[in-house]
Amino acid sequence: MQKQRSLLALIAVLFVAAIVILNQVEMRLGLDLQGGSQLTIQVRPSEDVRTITPEVMEAVQSVVRNRVDGLGVAEPIVQTVGDDRILVQLPGISDPEQAERVLGGTAQLDFRKEVRNPELNAEVNVRRQELSDLLLKQVNLEQEGNAEAIEANKAAIAQKQEQINELSGRLYERTGLTGKNLEYADPQPAQAGNLWNVGLEFDAEGGRLFADLTKELAGTGRTLGIFLDDRLISSPVVGAEFAETGITGGRAVIQGRFTAQEANDLAVQLRGGALPVPVEIVENRTVGATLGRDSIDRSIYAGIGGLVLVLIFMAVYYRLPGVIADIALTIYAVLTLASFALLGVTLTLPGIAGFILSIGMAVDANVLIFERTREELRSGKSLYRSVESGFYRAFSSILDSNVTTLIACGALFWFGAGLVRGFALTLAIGVLVSMFTAITCSRSLMFFAIGIDEFRKPELFCPDLTTVNKA
Secondary structure (H helix, E strand, O other): OHHHHHHHHHHHHHHHHHHHHHHOOOOEEEEHHHOOOEEEEEOOOOOOOOOOHHHHHHHHHHHHHHHHHHHHOOOOOOEEOOEEEEEEEOOOOOOOHHHHHHHHOOOEEEEEOOOHHHHHHHHHHHHHHHHHHHHHHHHHHHHHHOHHHHHHHHHHHHHHHHHHHHHHHEEEEEEEEEEHHEEEEEEEEEHHHHHHHEEEEHHHHEEEEEHHHHHHOOOOEEEEEEEEOOEEEOOEEOOOOHOOOOOOOOOEEEEEOOOHHHHHHHHHHHHHHHOOOOEEEEEEEEEEEOOHHHHHHHHHHHHHHHHHHHHHHHHHHHHHHHHHHHHHHHHHHHHHHHHHHHOOOEEEEHHHHHHHHHHHHHHHHHHHHHHHHHHHHHHOOOOHHHHHHHHHHHHHHHHHHHHHHHHHHHHHHOOOHHHHHHHHHHHHHHHHHHHHHHHHHHHHHHHHEEEEHHOHHHHHHHOOOHHHOOO
């Protein structure tokens, strides 16, 4: 009895903790329940890739999915639509423009070395100075609020930037060190101001190329050009102290005067890889909950109604064990939902289906136990022995059933994608929790009940026991 009381105390603690978690941690909902952003990406051919083949679409989809993962979106959907479009659904994204920037950018990064051309270098410096003047002028215009002058100055800035890019393309020479050599990229705060940099870490080949490149440029006055999408974003000078070995260690920093958001977006793009072909966001729209509030409410009412009917059936048909199963089932539901919240599971319609299916399996486990217990009572065993045998004999069937379900969940999660994985995850968590509540919770409550004189009556566990014994 002491052991049963200890287990019941543990279950009570877990139950209270689960309620606290449900009150403190907000449940994450999928696109069909809470809405989000939906983007349609059009894949375009290029000079190098003139035909969009299934292999090209697969490569683009892989890069897009990597970038979506970098955004930290739960349960996203990335799928091919037709021959040259990709549909991306992002549940709960509040800034669809950020998603468009991250998913649509090509992020082709390469490192180039400055060639010896004093005239061209001087022209670039002149254009840069002119660009700086325009940027300063832009700040003053925005303070004055002259909309027409602001737009005109923006156009001048864009034109000046294009001139610098064109001149820079001639001033710098490609070295073969590109974004394909990246292993990691992350945003880093700059030493001064509110600006941010992007830190890079190369693979072994990239680290060697970077060391050779910086060794060649060290102390010469020539700069290292860091280009993103053929645009010069940083041109640091390599100090003479690196003339013997170059900068080793395979690390570099892009100093592009980024904001925190821009640095994070660029890091996500670089980590996700460069797109093999140009893409264009042809549709970006915010979508509401697919099911709609009315449908969600009706689904919740249907679920509660079904659960109440099951609780009533268990109590009427199985008497005292049925009431105990109802208590265990309630504990199961609370523990499972708390597990979803704690593990960050995103609930979608298939996910809810997996949860409801696991409720059925939890009930099924109790039914197996109670039927075994009735068989033992009808064979003439004592109440204690019948309950003990009921759990012992039913355990192998419950274990086999749940293990095969977990194997199926594993296969669905491993090979499936999107909503299918959500269904597999919620079902697997529900099965694991149901095993705990059916074996531990129901068992402890049953033995605790038969330890009380008022409940130690075989007819409360098997209503037709007297008739059977008489026959």
